[in-house]
Amino acid sequence: MDALKKLEILADAAKYDVSCSSSGSERKSVKGALGNAALPGICHSFAEDGRCISLLKILYTNKCLYDCAYCINRASNPDMQRAEFTPDEVVDLTISFYRRNYIEGLFLSSGVVRSPDYTMEQLLAVVKRLRERERFNGYIHLKGIPGADPKLIEQAGLYVDRMSINIELPTTKSLRLLAPEKNRNEMIAPMQMIKERIVENKSSIVRYKHTPAFVPAGQSTQLIVGATDEVDYKIIKISEALYNRMSLKRVYYSAYVPVGKNAIVSMNHTDALKREHRIYQADWLLRFYGFTADEILTKADPNLDMEMDPKCQWAVRNPHLFPMEVNKVSLLELLRVPGIGNVTARRIMAARRFGPVGFDALVKMGVVMKRAKYFVTCNGKYFGDIDLEPRKLRTLLIEPPKKGANQLKLFDLYPNVFNSGGGHSGLSI
């Protein structure tokens, strides 16, 4: 099998892995050698599904001993064409693509072939050759193979920028159900080890200048959403714990796409993607907006509203905090206003030093007034023109369905009627 054919098969096999980020590492270039890593990350292309292509994302092999029900590469999937690279083939592809500026670096994952140790050894050979033989300083994201000797994972950590071990399913129970050969502990233990090594490494870099960096861009993980019946609250709580306790940089979520026969749950596809999108928004609130999981959702109300982004949901539930005076509140409070993001909040803070910020200026600075107007005042003036009453707000904030999306439901046509709750008064509009 030639390298082109292998590439086709093993790119196909890798595409369901969500991560593609190349950010967080500042690997410096070395005179006379190839490459560096850009701290903010760089997208080199965008695939036809609209996702960023930053790294050459491939599997080393899609041959796999395991039979995880959600995975396209499961051992029992008969329609699957199988292939396996050699370490040198991966090295050559990476270097040649990098020199042409197609990619930021390599994202290498793999099915488990022969044994976890054997697989991990192959991955290690690839990254070692890239760094030592080719003197490649570009970005490398490597998957740790659960169940492999921790020494191998640790050794690989010295060559890569980011390491990730997929947690796959939100709970041990789901894991037992869908991936019986995998063991939660085999995922958590190496994650813990990587975390401890990163901390240790950071302090020795301070003490000894030439200590080689260990996983400088941190670790991430991936969760499959929708293959089992966990509620959104549970997922957000897990992510929060991973960020806080494992110091993960990212948790990626992948809407379960039923592949082939054997579909586990039948869910409307657009709904699944929408849910994934909402979970990502909630994840953003955790990481960049100072929210806690318990603010975003509660046990009593455990699922995200599909028609409104999570920040709007939070704001609608907390009308007593609004409207906020944009010229008075702190940065953290500004960040809680729907329609104001990190960039615009910082612009507002900068502009405020020179005098009060007005409504027009907010628009120019990039505030999404469609949402923000209900929640802010500028110099005491309110532009929302309504009382902050949750049900009314919700109606105003619901995102209209996109053209070509699902047909309008009765609910969408008469939101006031169906939302006014209790009594028949709503019908008299």
Added chain:
Amino acid sequence: MVYLFDGSFEGALSAVYEMFYAKANPEKDMMCIRTLYQYDIFDQVVECHTSSEYAGKVTASIIETFGEEAFRRIGYAYLSEDEQFGTKLFRALKRAYRLGGNGLENFSDEAIMTLYKCYNAVARESHRMIGFIRFAELDKGIYYSQFEPTYDLLALVVPHFVDRLGDQLWVLHDTKRRKAAFYNKTDVHFSDLDPVEALYYSSREAQYQKMWQAYFEHIAIDERKDKRRHIHMMPKKYWQFLTEKNTK
């Protein structure tokens, strides 16, 4: 009053000097590029000369008052090739000098935000181009890239590639502006260069292009195809020079 300058960055800074000196009115007075200016009988025209002394004074003053980062942003804004750049610069500076210090960060001021938008557009496209630039290996082992950015950002992306592709020979060629940067593993030279008629590629170039195109096609998830988002993230104006969008 219309102040005419030659279109160069130095020229614009010199004209700023003259406008401040003449107490030009930021509401009415304009700065125009001499060759683009359409004569109007009611305009009073002032010819500004490009003077490195004046430009130097303005530069020093901007850096001293607002800092180097602010001056860098003004340089970026110039590269937007916006015809109104001179007027926008004068108006923003006029406002900012009254505020001092961080004056150019007063984003609620319209004149300052307008200039900032020019900067932001160039900064954004520069970041994009760093990803979208594609090299092809020529038969002499030179990596050649042709591109036509909306803004004049060749000089802005060069340092990135010097750092990243430091061990290979390369040429970055802006065919729209007919100029190029040449890198010989130690230094960069800028020079005018017309579009090259025939390029001779290395023997393995076609194979890698084919592999990249195959990768691009296979990495997309069919069930998630989203043409709108695809075009939004990677506008069609860039497709001409993207290897993966030119399959034959």
